[in-house]
Amino acid sequence: MQFPNLPVDDNPEPGVSFFFEDVTFAFPNPEQLIAWMLSIARQEQKETGEISVVFCSDEYLRQVNIEHLQHDYYTDIITFQYTEGVVHGDIFISSDRVAENAEVHGVSFQHELSRVLAHGVLHLAGYADKTPEAQLLMRAKENYYLDQLDAA
DSSP, X not given: OOOXXXXXXXXXXXXXXXXXXXXXXXXXXXXXXXXXHHHHHXXXXXXXXXXXXXXXXXXXXXXXXXXXXXXXXXXSEEEEEOSTTEEEEEEEEEHHHHHHHHHHHTOOHHHHHHHHHHHHHHHHTTOOOSSHHHHHHHHHHHHHHHHXXXXX
């Protein structure tokens, strides 16, 4: 597997780009999702750079996990932050895992995908989820931002 050569810019323009590696699906309203993702960064009082979101399969993301993090397991999301203090980086999301998690939790694919997108932006904003306390904070923030999206 070859890691995608996504551009890394030292002075990124704010924005969100979506890429698809070995999966396809359509968003109901991509412009709304992009505006919402950028609003998360603003509300977290972070400067925003370029955010690249790569949607892929379980196997593709597992290979990214092995090659770049030396973790041999499936996950729903991996985030690579490029500029400390700036929401600027790559978010890799397994649409297979999102679909499975949506079914397990009894929510729509779109809802779970939105949760994972918020999770990725929060990671780029500097939030971690390695401890139970950090996981609780991350989940509370995800829910807060999901409520905003649902109200839009």
